[in-house]
Amino acid sequence: MAEETIDIRQLTAEDYRDLKESMMSAYADMPGSYWREGTIQRLIQIFPDGQIAVTVNGKVVGCALSIIVDYEKFGDDHTYEQITGYYTFSTHNPKGDTLYGIEVFVHPDYRGKRLARRLYDARKALCENLNLEGIVAGGRIPNYEKYADQMSPRIYIEKVGDKEIYDPTLTFQFSNDFIVKKILRNYLPHDHSSKGFATLLQWFNIYYEKDRDTIRYNKSTVRIGLVQWQMRTYGNMDGLLQQVEFFVDAVSDYEADFVVFPEFFNAPLMLEFNQLDPAAAIRGLAKYTETLREKFSEFAKSYNVNIITGSMPIVIDDLLYNISYLCRRDGTWDSFRKIHPTPSEVYSWGMKGGNDIRVFDTDCGKIGILICYDVEFPELGRILAEQGMQILFVPFLTDTQNGYNRVRFCAQARAIENECYVAIAGCVGNLPKVNNMDLQYAQSAVLTPSDFAFPVTGVKAESTPNTEMIVVADVDLVLLKELHAFGSVQNLKDIRRDLYEVVTRKK
Known part of the structure; x- marks a missing residue:
């Protein structure tokens, strides 16, 4: 034939x-x-x-x-x-x-x-x-x-x-x-x-881009820089800001789109309030938060990089919250308050939880922020995923390997079940002279969904444990679109919405 x-x-x-x-x-x-x-x-x-x-x-x-x-x-x-x-x-x-x-x-x-x-x-x-x-x-x-x-x-x-x-x-x-x-x-x-x-x-067409012909467009490949922050005493705010700018500068040299700092990276400044009880000391630290937010905004513009500022304490209407900022390189900024304070944050400091769960628009797609303990609650990630989140940023602070593993394993689960990337950044080292901030354990990482287009381990990049360093990794947002439409399994598409749903109740 x-x-x-x-x-x-x-x-x-x-x-x-x-x-x-x-x-x-x-x-x-x-x-x-x-x-x-x-x-x-x-x-x-x-x-x-x-x-x-x-x-x-x-x-x-x-x-x-x-x-x-x-x-x-x-x-x-x-x-x-x-x-x-x-x-x-x-x-x-x-x-x-x-x-x-x-x-x-x-x-x-x-x-x-x-x-x-x-x-x-x-x-x-x-x-x-x-x-x-x-x-x-x-x-x-x-x-x-x-x-x-x-x-x-x-x-x-x-x-x-x-x-x-x-x-x-x-x-x-x-x-x-x-x-x-x-x-x-x-x-x-x-x-x-x-x-x-x-x-x-x-x-x-999952590749459709509404504004593809405009000058300002969403990138398909996004570069993320994680700061694995070494705790050390700085003496004053100027010393801390010098170290912050060093890392922003280092990550921006790699033309990164995002730089991520850990939860409570500014804890060394609590040394000034060591004579106070824990609740008063954390409120003393909160007086620096607005200044830090302003400096992060300046760095985001001058170094042309979007910054996830880690997290810091803040007092609003006499209530204490744990807040993270998204400082965009165009000069705008947004904030997210930790939804779930840990039991120790509540007991020692009187920390309150925020009520706003939403995604943020950036020039590199839609992102979400959850702070440490928040990532251990799967409902939050699902709510953000249904709002179109592509990258989830998780600043964290853990003192033991057990605590770290809770954050790490849950972050990996959020990447799989929500078909998104998850970037976690933590602090390492110790602060022997600062009460309630003695030891830190971290291995920062960029985590991925689990399918053929992604690393078989689900890890795009990770740091050396307990070592001060940066991690830089590229993530491809187009792969997420392909996963949503053609993945071996499709967690978002296959939800039994006829049987259950996740809803929010506004306070």
């Missing part, structure tokens, strides 16, 4: 004879259903990239035809005639947002060779290259005529989705990651096999 050569390429006007023959064979149950030559030439003229042919040994045996539309002008209630401009394709808009599939077929003699899948893959690649939001199409349900007396189109579609019924068109669409948005009535009135019904199908 002679070898076959299969090719995917743009359709040309010279292909019309083969195209007509293949289409008439594909739609043998719908006599006269083939595109006229002038119509095909019109499509090729207005949008050549959108007309894709599959050939076997040089013969066109199938094709995928498309136009670009501004989908809002049509919405979900439209007919085939309306979306195609009554076959004139006047609806094609090169500046539109959606690739609309108006035709896919393969000659029946060449089925079973996965040619339709090749056409769909080519169409998806075109959608991605053009940075369109997705693909929309009206799909036939040709086997429905066999079940029309037994069930409604909705039940039929559900049973096809559950693989109880096979439909040559809809089953294929489901296998190619299309979803059914709704059922269309009289979309193709002459389609008797489908009883005039059609499915409105949609495929989402």
Whole structure:
């Protein structure tokens, strides 16, 4: 048997004879259903990239035809005639947002060779290259005529989705990651096999970037720098700030997008209040927090790096909180108050928990911040993930290896279950002259989900334990999009929302 050569390429006007023959064979149950030559030439003229042919040994045996539309002008209630401009394709808009599939077929003699899948893959690649939001199409349900007396189109579609019924068109669409948005009535009135019904199908382009053509855009590869901070006495605020700026400078030399400091990295300044009881000493330390936030903002702008400032105590309305700041390199800033103070923070200091759980927008995607103990509560990470979080930053302070492992293992779990990156940064060393801050244990790390595109250990980078140093690592946000859509398991997508949910109660 002679070898076959299969090719995917743009359709040309010279292909019309083969195209007509293949289409008439594909739609043998719908006599006269083939595109006229002038119509095909019109499509090729207005949008050549959108007309894709599959050939076997040089013969066109199938094709995928498309136009670009501004989908809002049509919405979900439209007919085939309306979306195609009554076959004139006047609806094609090169500046539109959606690739609309108006035709896919393969000659029946060449089925079973996965040619339709090749056409769909080519169409998806075109959608991605053009940075369109997705693909929309009206799909036939040709086997429905066999079940029309037994069930409604909705039940039929559900049973096809559950693989109880096979439909040559809809089953294929489901296998190619299309979803059914709704059922269309009289979309193709002459389609008797489908009883005039059609499915409105949609495929989402996970790589779509709304602002890709603007100067300010979200990066796909993000560089993170972690500061594993050595506790030492500084004498005064100037000494502490000198060390802070040293690390910001060092990380920014690597052109990092984020630099992350640990929880209570400024604890050495408590030496000034050592004569006070613990609750008064921590409130004394809080008087430096606003100055530190201002300096971090200055460093973020001057060193062109977003800074997660670790955490510091702060007094608001006479209540003590543990607060972290996001200081952006554009000069803006946000804050997050630790939700769950540890039992010792409550007992020794009278610390209160914050009530605001939200993600923050940055020039490198959406981020979340949880402080130390917070990461041990999975509900917080899930809430942030449902708000679109891509990177979770966790400043922490632990005094024993047991305490560290609680943070580390829970952070790893948050990365897996929420399909995000988690960066943890902690303090090392000791402060023998500062009450309640004697010893610290840390191994800072950038943690990943667990799938083929990520390190098999789930660790992108990590520090040497208990050693002052920085860790610099790149994370790819595109891999997260691919994981959400095509991962071996899909924790976010497969949540049984019919059975349970995580909700917040505003105080």
